[in-house]
Amino acid sequence: MTSCWRCGITQKIQGASDQDGDSLFYSLVPAQGSSGDTLIYNPGYDYLTPFHVLDSPLTIESQIGLLSFTPIAPAITSVLSIQINEYNANGILIGSVKNDMQVFINDSCVADTLNFLGDTTTPTGSHPAITVFCDTNKLLIHFDNPIQCETISLDGSDFILTVPIGGTLLIDSIGTPTCTGGLIDSIVLYLSETVRFNGSYFLYDTIGNDGTPILSICGLVLNDTLEIILNNCVKATVDLMNVTVVNNSDISLIWGKYTENFEDSYFIKYEVLRSTDPLGPYTVIDYVSTFEDTFYLDQNVSVSNQEYNYTIRMDLDPSLFLVPESDSIQSILLQSSPAPTNDTNEVDLFWTPYWGWTSPNYQIMKKTANGPWKRIHETSETNYRYMKPLLANNYELKIMTSDNTFGLYSESNWISFEIPIRQIPNVITPNGDDINDFFFVNERLLYEQVHLIVYNRWGMKVFEDLKYNNKWDGDNFVAKPLPDGTYYYVLKLTEGENKAGFVTIIR
Template sequence: MLRTTSQLTIYLAILFSFIPILVFSHHIAGADLSMQAVTTTNKNFRITLNIYIEDKNSPIAGANLEEIVVIFRKRDNAKMERFFLRRNQPPAFLIFQNPACADLNKLKIYHSIFYLDVFLDPNTYNDPDGYYIMFDRCCRSQELTNIDDPLNTSLAVMLEFPSVKDVKNSSPIFSELNGEFICKGEPFSANFIATDADGDRLTYSLVDPYKGFASFNTSPYYDETPRANRPGVNWLSGYDKNNSIPGTPPLTINSQTGEINVTATKTGLFVFAILCEEYRNGKRIGATRRDYILKVVDCSSSSLPKPVLNYNNAEIKNLTICTGSMANIETVDNVDWVFQWKKDNINIPNANTNQFTLTDGGKYTVVKSSKTSCVKEAISDPLMVTVTTNNIGVKIKPDNASACDGENNTLALVNSDQVVAWYENNVFLKEDKSITVNKSGQYEARIIGTILCPGISTSDKIDLTLFSKPTISTPQNSYLLCPGDVINLTTNNTASYTYQWYKDNIIIASANSNVYSTNETGNFTVKVKNQSCEIESQIFKVGTQSNCTNSADMLYIPNIFTPNNDGKNDTWEIKNIEKYPDCEVFIFNRWGENMFYSKGYLEQWNGMINGRRAPVDTYVFIIKMDAYNKPDIKGSFILVH
């Protein structure tokens, strides 16, 4: 926003003429910044500042119309630009769900939103280290319990963003705040989650609030000086960022969800700060801070009865509605009660009666408070609402089609992750998204609660039959072969079973009975199936007999060779083959193609095929011994370079 020097002087004079009123009558309770990409004419970003002001006695009309933010370059903290953000709508008071307690403890906070659409020139904002926006404003409440000299400690928040030229990015945006206070000794939680338009991963942590440099004793009442160091507040003894609100536990934040939790052990007004960092492809590209206060008060030990949520005069905890439909939920009313409905732990604006009409999915609760006395508020059990479309009902699918009796089989819903009620043979088991079973039976999933979709299936049944495990013989420790021998590997024979044999984890074609005959060494297994139930045997280890008769005439056939010209096992050498000059040696690849043939075996195979190296693979051989009235010798070997 461009201004002449005279215009700026007049503006500042007017602005500062009423700031002292703001400083002494109002105190800054919190603030945060965001920056969103926009496509308006000649603008590319909208900078937004949220300010939360404690308001005890002064009229809200005294709130400022403009606030100032300054952009600095990270690399050298050089000042880039100053912007005047405009408040374009009246401030709004935060909604306290327990107004009687809020009034008793003089809790009154209003929220002002300031923003400006700006143009950040990519040719100017192109530093790879990025930039940051500062808002530094006097003054904090002198009632703060956990920091030193709060009235002279201004509030400062920062937003970090990457090079505009290199990265298209919108910063995280913190969710709107509810009016909240903490009852001493009672568990407290609140949602400080942020959203990111680019889908970047967000993480949350508690950090030291900044100690700003603005002061009501000087003019102007904001700070825009480039600074290499941004110090944190001066904590009083016993306090720090991890103990900003003392408790058991003290104030903590969930690093993934942004939810804060505390069971406070001390009353007072406490300041804390949350850092939300954004990551893209594992790299940190930006961050924004929220600085805020929460008050811990002594609440009455008495409490109101817990509200019960009803639909059509019946209690309800789960509800499925169709897209575009609505449901009216209510709880018992009383003239002395006030209500605040919440969706996903966030106050719903203007939802302050005992009835609420919902149209969206989520977790709904209602908080009931007293209009006339400061007693503990009561919160309902959550109502889980799922939105679905017509013709999408409940359908069960098992995850393990080959499970045997006694083995786990998980049943879940197709295209749905909703919680349903599970039954076995019409006996209730549990409520969950899935269920794990290990025996046969009829299993049913039923939608919990009421469903408002016409024609949709509300339950599904599956008759699950888990067959008993097949009986498999236990192999002996080892099986030994002499050259020319054939050995039978055997497992139990049952007419209803099917079989498949494997050698070294490779399927053996047409080996589909309970017996497999082989003259090869190796590790053999068999998979046996009883209907849908399949198990695999232990290993049948077949080796070479060391004390075979006529050992001088035995053929020693390697099961692996490495033709890589290193002088070791470069040929497929068959010992004693020279004793059988009229034998015929055939070598085939896995597809049955002949790779090598020799009458006799005077020239050993060197792993070449038509002048090229044969690929790494398993090869099959046949040695025909017809000239010696001996059976053919068959087997396989592995070629490795």
């Protein structure tokens, strides 16, 4: 009987000589006890599966007798039986022999794992994990099972260390191991840079420059991952909070910053990046050199023709390997279809969505001439059908959305249009025939709060109405008819440009 104390063995059995040219064939057969009776395996096992392996059932190379396997849990003691048959050149069986082996699968060889010395941290997911401190450039690694010294690459190429911000951190070398009997249970990794970022690093083992993987005492490849959690490191983030059109001309940006364990000397500048496409590419258009300044006004824009996408990047000391950059935000571009000309009574407004905050509501704002902005509608959609007013005036429309949490708002460019007084008569004939009897400024459209003043040819004021309503029929202040002739009128408008001209009275 033969005992196997290591997992992952490769066993070659050769029980007969073939110097005379005879052929040997190897096969797995049921094992027999000392009395010649066939052994009975426990439930779930048989002579082809005497223990659990990665590739079940076991197979043996029939020509050379090579048997390779990698056992898995649980630990077990079992029997493996191999029969060798010898055939002559005519294919006639001329002899056979059978070898039985007792195989012991050791629990400690079932799963090798990487771990830090003294680690008692509960594994995160399927990976062992450990919390370490920042600003160290060496890691002490402990192996649950000793590893074979000859499989270690001293240049550190047996390991890959990933960084929380992406990429990898180069391992310069491995400290010279002190081996006992060709085995070692811990090594020191020397890193090219200190670890300095909050978050999780991941250490993977791989095949080094020597062409061999790290093997344990059991002959198994490690094939494992170790999570290394760092706290109290330098942390810096930048958050673009708002992008808004200002006075139908410029675009302003406001951002916030957050840092931990940060020194002012780390900061170099903020970079302002812009693109006309949300997917980029983004180009640096300017920078802000003061750490506390978190505002920028972009004056090199055409807000009525193009929406703009922005992001803010923090330029820090290169030794930090830290390049914080915000998410992008797009300005609101308001457009209309058709263009709001004098001949259209409806205008379809549509605008680009704003993603400066979640689920924004949009207010459609209107103002007349130099009057205040007033909200006329609110919607969560990015379109609205606007019914033009009947009153003649100069109008402007814009879109605005606000965030109550931080008291911010973002607005679009403006769309301007005029509802003109379509006709101002130059003759009235107040003779009672209902034709041109009144100084009717407009058939449908009239400025709000029109102030009408009428002067005679010598510049004397002969009529005035502070709130004119199309009822002047050529009378003076005391409702007496004015003489026929030409008079000068002034229409003073509360908002907008005054109108003036001549009107002739003919009776």
